[in-house]
Every structure is written in structure tokens, then in C-alpha cells.
Amino acid sequence: MIPSHWFRRIILIVFIMEVAGGILWVTGRLSTNPAAKPMTQALGSLIFLFGFYASAPLSARFLAPRPSRDAVLQERLARIVATVPDSRPVFLYDHADKEANTVGLLPSHSRIYVTTGLLASMSDEGMRGVIAHENAHVHERHIFATFTYACCFAVSSHLLDNNNFFFAAFLLFLGIRRYCEYRADAGAAQSVGREAMLTALRELAVLYPSKSWVRWFSFANAYPTLAMRMRAVETGRKALL
Template sequence: MIPSHWFRRVVLVLCLMGLGAVILWVTGLATDPVTRPVTQAAGSVTFLFVFYATAPLTARFLAPRPSQDIELQERLARIVATLPACPPVTLHDHADPQANSVGLLPRWSRIYLTTGLLNSMSDEGMRGVLAHESTHIREHHILATFLYASAFAVSSQLLADDNFFFAALLLFLGLRRYSEYRADTGAVAVVGQVTMLATLHELSWSYPSKAWHRWTSFANIYPTLPMRIRAIETGRKALL
């Protein structure tokens, strides 16, 4: 989720909960045991579509105003100008160092950066971050996640098999990690391996990896920074 004021986050969560409640109520109207799983599957896909398709609007709600720091905006513009075909970028004021790409399709996609991230990174490091997020958009990773989540929702409703649920969850972890590795690979193609490795090392200063992280990384949908660094250096990608 894009960093924002806690009140806006609460409002967003309540809206999503309300949407989910309405969908559950509508799907609960189906009493036929044959059609009910189909109705519930359709409701799940509807919720997922609204969630992903409205992400650009959600981002505008969470970050309603671009940063008014002229110096940072000019610095960001210079960095973006060095990248080929970079999607629109919005810089908003927040201390958390984060970057997020939103939008199902590249045409409506946008990258959101916090001033906390821009202040903590060098220009070369920011080039790597933007190239990474641009690859997510260019290669339709968000759309792929939506399609997989929809297929999983439909299949789980129709099959109701615990073994299938576990296998599909592992596949989802692999898909998300693969997307991150692909985004890093795309960034390397744009800014070079040296710059991308420097980017990940800079990010590791903001997100230091603890010794115990290696034992819980299997449950994380994103590869850790050391895993991403190792993948670029060796070409070996740990999907699970």
C-alpha cells in the first residue's frame, strides 16, 4: 500500500471491507448448491477487478498532492529524463522510503515515489528503482497477478480442495518472486548490472536484512534484498 496518513488508510480499508461485505451479501442470495459456487467465484473476481482496476484512483486518494519541494521535483525530473520510456512518476511527501507502481495496463499506470526514498538514494540508485518499477509496468506484472488471483479464486470456489489451495499458494509465491526478479532483470538491461547492484545495496541500508530473515523468507511473497542481489550476480533465482 502506498504510504499515506493513517486516516486515509483506515478509510480505504473500510471501503474495501464494505465492498467485500456487499459482494458476500449478493453472492449469499444464491441458495442453489449448484449455482452458488459459480456466483461466489464471480463475486471474488469482481472484488479483485475493482481492487486492481481502481488502484490508480486509490493511489490518488492516498497521495492526493504531489510534493511541493521544487528542488526534489527538479532532481527527479533530471533522473527520469535519463531513462527511456519511463511511465509518469508522482513524488509525494512521506518519510517512508517506498516506490510503488499501480495500474492494470501500461496506459493507465503510474509510479509513486516518496520523498523519503528520494532523499535516501543517490541519483544512480533512483535510476535503478525507476527502471525496476518501469519493468513491472512494461511487462504487465500487475495484470498477470490479477489474472492469476482471479483464476485462483474461481478454481478454489469450484474445487474446494485443500491440496489445491496449498499448491496454488506456493505457485503464487513463485509468481510474485519471479515478477520481482524479472523487474530486476529489466532494470539491468536499462541501467546496467553495476548500477542495479548499487541500487539494491543502497536499499539494504533502508531495509537492513536481519539474520533470522533467511528462516522466514519462504513465507514472504517478495524475495529479500540479499536474494535479489545474489540473483543478479549469479543468475540463480530462488522462487520458493
């Protein structure tokens, strides 16, 4: 979820929970045959997931309704985006958090959101790496890959009665998410140069310093650490766990 005012985030979360509850109630009412209940619930999960991912651009517009009015930052961002090959539209909005996010199930509907806090805290070279990284997510359809996996997991969890399945599915999820991050870094390095991507990761490491104990729990994180990502860009070797 992209950074926004806490009240807007609460409204969106409550709305999503209400929609999910409504779909669960409807599927429960439709499954009069106990034998058909798992399949009906799996269908309801697919409907919810499609709506959740497909409506992400609308959710993002609700969370960040207005672009930043800082003309200096807007002009600077436009210059940076112009140097990134085949970039998707980049939306700059006012927020103190230092983040960049991509929304959109398909590349043609994708949009990149950047906070003024991040843009003001990074160099032009570092922002080139960040935007190229987000664009790589779009061009390689990583959001669609995550959606596909979520659908497979939802259907399988309803049809399979096996506790070991959830553990295996969790490990696979970690692998997919980390693979996508490494692929986005590699794509960005190919698009704007390895040094630009490394500059972005180094500046992010300064903005978000890692605690010494984080490495002991990194295996349970869906994202590789910044140090792992820098090492992968420098050497080409990726560590999924």
C-alpha cells in the first residue's frame, strides 16, 4: 500500500474487508451442497483477488488523490524520467515517507508513484535507478505473476486439506517475490546502467539503515535486504533465502 494519510488507509482497508466479507457470505449462501463448497469458495477467492489487483490503480488514486504542487520537484522528476528508456507514467505526490511503488495488473494500466520525501532525499542518479527498477517490475509483469500465484494458492488451499501445503506455499512465495526484486534490479541495471542501480541501493541503505539483528530474520522476509541486492547487482549471484 502506497503511503497516504492514515484516515484514507483505514477507509480503504475497511472497504476491502467489507468486500471480502460480502463475497464470502455470497459464496456461503450459494454452496448448498457441502461437497461443492470448496470449489465455490475457491471461485469467490478468485473473484476477490481479481478485483483487488485490477482495482489497484483506483485505490492508489484514492490514497494519493492530488499530485505535488512543488514545481521544482516536478520539473526535476520530469528530467529524470526522460532519461529512463520506455518509462511508465510517474506520479509525484506529497508525503514525508520515502517510497516508490508501482500499481497496475498489466503494463498498459501501470503507474509509478513516488513521494516527494523520496525525491528530495536522493540524487538524480539514484532516482534514475529507483524509477528504472519500478519500470522493470512493469515490463516483466511481476505484479501479474504475483496475482497468478495468489490465484493458484487460493484455489489449492480450498481444494487441498494439507497443513504442509501452507508452509511449502509460503517458501515458494518468498522465492517468487525475491526473484522479482532481483530481476527488477537486473533490468534496471541493464536499462540505465549498473552504477545508477547501485547508487540507488546505496542511497536507500542510508535512508533505511539495517539493524544488526535483521539478517537473522531475513529468511522470513518477502524482500531481500539492500545488502543482498547490492551484492547481486555487483556479482550477478542471487540468494533467494
